[in-house]
Each structure stands twice: as C-alpha cells, then as structure tokens.
C-alpha cells in the first residue's frame with residue numbers, strides 16, 4: 001500500500017508549489033515509485049513541474065459520455081475509460097502524474113465518484129508514494145475521492161483566514177471519517193511563527209515554516225517551473241527537512 005501525502009489549505013497559500021516540490025524531492029530520493037495527483041481543477045501541477053498536460057479524467061469521462069461512438073467495438077464503456085485514463089498518466093523521470101480535472105458532467109455524478117474512488121484505490125497499490133494536491137478548502141472533489149492519507153499537510157500563510165481554512169479542513173476530515181494517520185500544519189510565506197495561540201488552538205503539530213522565498217518569486221515571475229529551484233534556496237532546504245520529518249528520516253547534515 002502506498003504512503004499518501006495529501007496537501008490542502010486556503011487558495012494561494014502554496015499548495016501546488018509544495019506538492020510539486022515534494023514530488024520532485026521524492027523522485028530524487030529514488031526510494032520508490034512516485035505518483036502526483038492533481039486534484040485541484042483550478043491549478044496545474046504538471047505545469048508547475050514544467051510538463052505538458054495531457055487529458056484529465058474529467059475531460060476523458062465527458063468525452064466518452066458525449067461520444068459513445070468513440071468506444072471501440074467489443075470494449076465496454078468502463079474498460080475504454082479505464083484505458084484512456086491509463087494513457088493520460090504523464091510518465092516522467094522518477095515520477096508519474098495524473099490530473100483529475102473537473103469530472104462534474106450532469107447525469108454522471110455517481111458514476112464519476114465511483115470511478116475516481118476505485119481508481120484511487122487501485123493506484124494506491126501501484127505506487128510507493130502518492131502526493132495529492134487538493135482543492136482549496138478541500139472541496140467536493142477531494143472530499144469524495146480521498147478516503148485515506150498517511151499525512152495531511154495543511155498549508156497556511158500568515159493570515160488568520162489561512163488558519164481558519166485549516167481548522168475547517170480538520171473538521172471536515174473528522175466529519176467525513178477520512179482516515180488520516182497524522183495531520184501537520186505547514187506555514188508558508190511566513191518569516192516566523194505567528195498567531196501562536198491560534199496555532200495551538202488547532203491542536204496539530206507544526207511541521208515547518210517556509211519563508212517568503214526570493215528564488216520562488218523569481219521563478220514565478222519568469223514563468224519557470226519548480227524544477228529550476230536552486231537547492232540552496234530557503235524553500236528547497238526547508239521542504240527537504242519537512243519531507244525528512246514526514247518520512248521519519250533523520251535529517252542529513
């Protein structure tokens with residue numbers, strides 16, 4: 001069974017940045033197969049990693065529903081969708097990527113839910129590590145499909161709204177009985193720990209603080225992917241430590 005790291009939090013707090021860095025750091029470690037899942041239809045994990053996007057699951061399901069004639073003779077609709085999803089996985093050096101898209105086509109709600117759940121279950125057997133970049137605030141897509149995670153990283157910036165969103169997600173996870181082994185708070189774009197009492201109220205361990213990072217800002221200004229981030233940058237170093245903590249590895253000096 002794979003080790004699932006899920007990322008969630010308010011929009012714009014750095015979820016996609018952190019997810020893509022985790023995917024590339026895990027790939028570099030070469031300790032197992034890695035799958036990145038883009039579960040946020042409003043962003044693009046592949047692009048953040050400098051990769052060309054392929055069809056997402058939502059697009060595939062919609063296409064097949066609207067074009068039943070596209071299903072090859074002798075193949076069931078489910079088998080065809082399954083085949084299309086398999087070919088939509090981006091295979092990179094050291095990791096694979098899959099995008100959920102917006103599978104919300106009217107009339108196929110239950111169908112898509114079941115499909116995504118079954119798919120995630122199966123993928124959990126196929127990869128050693130899975131990183132899920134969730135929708136801001138853990139919206140419907142993430143809620144319906146993610147049934148378990150080994151680690152849930154709640155990303156917040158230095159705003160009270162960021163922490164409030166984290167709190168809301170903690171409550172949702174309980175309410176929906178999603179099996180999460182450990183929840184962490186990760187402060188991003190923060191010079192230091194702030195709103196200490198509010199953090200304590202959350203009752204989850206703070207895994208790290210990533211400062212506003214000049215190299216990240218410069219990459220995003222130039223439209224460059226995260227893979228260009230210098231290893232000497234604060235964000236890179238900090239996230240490497242965070243990954244060590246997540247995996248329970250002693251930090252290397």
Ligand SMILES: Nc1ncnc2c1ncn2[C@@H]1O[C@H](COP(=O)(O)OP(=O)(O)O)[C@@H](O)[C@H]1O
Pocket residue numbers: 009010011012013014015016017018043188189210211212213214216217220235
């Ligand atoms: N620590 C940081 N320092 C500087 N810029 C950052 C940092 N973290 C994220 N960003 C920038 O903030 C913007 C939003 O980040 P993103 O990862 O897309 O957020 P989310 O996925 O939560 O909406 C991006 O332009 C990203 O480059």
Ligand SMILES: [Mg+2]
Pocket residue numbers: 015016017040042043044
């Ligand atoms: Mg995002």
